[in-house]
Amino acid sequence: MNILRIDASARAADQDNESYRSISRLMADHFFKTVDEKGIEYTLTHRDVGKHPPAIINEFWIESCFTREDKRGYSHKQALMESDRLIDEVDQADLIVLSTPMYNYGMPAALKAWFDQVIRVNKTFDFDPARGDSPLAPLMGGKNLIVLWSCGEYGFREGESKAHMNHLTPHIRTASRYLGVEEMIEIQVEGQEFGDPRHQQSKSDAIEAIEQLIPRIFCPGRSTCRCHPGPGNSERLKAPDRSPPAPTSGPGEHDYARATPSPRKTLSIQWARQRP
Numbered sequence: 001m002n003i004l005r006i007d008a009s010a011r012a013a014d015q016d017n018e019s020y021r022s023i024s025r026l027m028a029d030h031f032f033k034t035v036d037e038k039g040i041e042y043t044l045t046h047r048d049v050g051k052h053p054p055a056i057i058n059e060f061w062i063e064s065c066f067t068r069e070d071k072r073g074y075s076h077k078q079a080l081m082e083s084d085r086l087i088d089e090v091d092q093a094d095l096i097v098l099s100t101p102m103y104n105y106g107m108p109a110a111l112k113a114w115f116d117q118v119i120r121v122n123k124t125f126d127f128d129p130a131r132g133d134s135p136l137a138p139l140m141g142g143k144n145l146i147v148l149w150s151c152g153e154y155g156f157r158e159g160e161s162k163a164h165m166n167h168l169t170p171h172i173r174t175a176s177r178y179l180g181v182e183e184m185i186e187i188q189v190e191g192q193e194f195g196d197p198r199h200q201q202s203k204s205d206a207i208e209a210i211e212q213l214i215p216r217i218f219c220p221g222r223s224t225c226r227c228h229p230g231p232g233n234s235e236r237l238k239a240p241d242r243s244p245p246a247p248t249s250g251p252g253e254h255d256y257a258r259a260t261p262s263p264r265k266t267l268s269i270q271w272a273r274q275r276p
Contacts, residue, residue: 001218002045003042004093004097007100007112008114011025027099029099035218055082083123084123090140098147101151124180125138126139138177141180143182144181146213151192152191152193153193154191154198
């Protein structure tokens with residue numbers, strides 16, 4: 001399995017002061033530590049946009065995108081070089097593991113810059129006026145996305161008091177469709193600014209949710225496996241299919257590493273199937 005890890009927090013996970021550490025990065029670290037401990041084989045591409053933000057798109061970048069490929073000059077190709085590299089990382093991935101905090105109720109600027117670089121006409125989606133008012137359709141397909149996210153307050157889950165203020169995960173869900181994402185899972189830690197028992201419980205719930213998730217990803221449908229001995233879990237991520245989806249009426253320097261070797265708690269893992 002090819003995995004793309006994206007970290008978006010501006011904070012590091014190894015701060016001396018524990019209260020300053022990035023919780024979203026720590027969640028991602030725990031995910032991969034658990035996978036490695038189980039001896040699961042995968043290929044990892046690590047993109048740290050929090051530490052190395054992609055360039056903000058500008059007018060010339062947009063001009064380059066909309067210039068026909070056979071008409072692009074050297075400057076156009078240079079302007080799109082970073083975008084091409086980032087898109088290639090997404091294209092190769094079967095699974096994307098995204099760790100991100102909520103900043104001002106939405107995405108960190110670096111993560112938005114990444115989405116702007118990788119969602120590109122005729123590369124990750126196409127435009128067909130024959131589709132009417134929804135002319136956009138993704139060109140990739142069969143990818144799965146795990147979003148490990150943290151926030152300072154409470155109440156952002158669907159049906160809770162601040163759900164309407166959550167502009168992070170709905171935005172990711174919408175945008176990721178144009179990267180071929182068909183299944184999305186959220187695992188959240190909340191209440192960081194409070195640091196109260198609810199926050200501590202939220203962290204424990206997230207760790208448990210991560211550990212329960214791994215068998216569903218790497219050993220779906222098996223009664224026993226090296227991930228998790230015991231009864232199989234019928235809920236699973238869809239097996240990767242690298243072919244792009246059929247058109248629908250819906251809106252149309254990096255580090256590489258190779259890895260070789262309770263009722264309330266269930267709320268920490270949120271399952272969301274992509275919708276057009």
